[in-house]
Amino acid sequence: MHLGIDLGGTKTEIMVLNADNKAVYNKRVASPQGDYTKTLTNLSSLILEAEKSLGQRCTIGIGIPGSISPTSGLVQNANSTWLIGNNLKQDLECSIGRPVALANDADCFTLSEASDGAAKDQTCVFGVILGTGVGGGICINQHILVGPNAITGEWGHNVMPAPLQTNSNAAQCYCGKTHCIETYLSGPAFVRRTIETTGAEASSVQELLKLSTEDTQIKDAFERYYEGLAYALAQVVNVLDPNAIVLGGGLSNLRDLYIEV
Structure with missing residues (x-):
């Protein structure tokens, strides 16, 4: 059996597939925030609990919100910043006593969609994560392109095109720069900016979406989000000219996004 984990900034989800690629186990829990040790413990517990429930050991693969540095083997470029600089692969292998495969979550998503998902049989696919x-x-x-620095496809740290930049409340990205696309288009960034500009009482994109049906300011905020995503993806199109762009992550569930963008 094959055990896979999606380690996200907000949630961690585990799934086990049998020899016929049928899901036989699934569980989702909240991701520990700001604590590497708790993250490691959480991953170990999920793996051991699943295997105990199924009565056998599995191969293990984990998608992480960052990448493994080809030179140091340490986690880099993770928006879950407490992972950065740690040898997650080694530490987890020591914890459970066997090999673990790690890869960037967006790469995993893109390969999956290009293999047997929404972009099956497309030559060039750009996969997008719009989440934490x-x-x-x-x-x-x-075939996934990884690159010598394991940062291929990390468009979230390109600069948001100037027409969409907001200087009055520009947020600093965890990478140390301002005006990164991620600081405009991630879920937390969108919620923060919308609350600041509209005064809305909400804590999630879903709550803002409900309010937008009666609040024109919030509705306008969603329109600006769609416009920002269009501008940002246009940069990718001009460089890559992909056959397909596939969207994933929590904000990919916004139905109007596929019409407006």
């Missing part, structure tokens, strides 16, 4: 962070991956003929 903003990530991306590039797949050519069902």
Whole structure:
């Protein structure tokens, strides 16, 4: 059996597939915030609990919100910043006593969609994560491009095009820069900016979406989000000219996004 984990900034989800690629186990829990040790413990517990429930050991693969540095083996470029600089692969392998495969979550998503998902049989696919962070991956003929620095597709740290930049409340990204696309298009960033500009009493994109039906200011905020995503993706299109762009992450569930963008 094959055990996979999606380690997100907000939630961690585990799934186990049998030899026929049928899901036989699934569980989702909140991701520990700001604590590497708790994250490690959480991953170990999820794995051991699943295997105990199924009565056998599995192969293990984990998608992480960052990447593994090819030179140091340490986590880099993770919006879950407490992972950065840690040898997650080694530490987890020591904890459970066997090999673990780690890869960037956006790369995993892109490869999956290009292999047997929404972009199946497309030559060039750009996969987009719109969630706690903003990530991306590039797949050519069902092969992921990783690059020498393991940062291929990380468009979230390009600069938001000037027409969409908001200088009055520009947020600093965890990478140390301002005006990163991630600071405009991630879920937390969108919620923060909308609350600041509209005074809305909400704590999630879903709550803002409900309010937007009666509040024109919030509705306008969603329109600006769609416009910002369009501008940002246009940069990717001009460089890559992909056959397909596939969207994932929590904000990919916004139905109007596919019409407006």
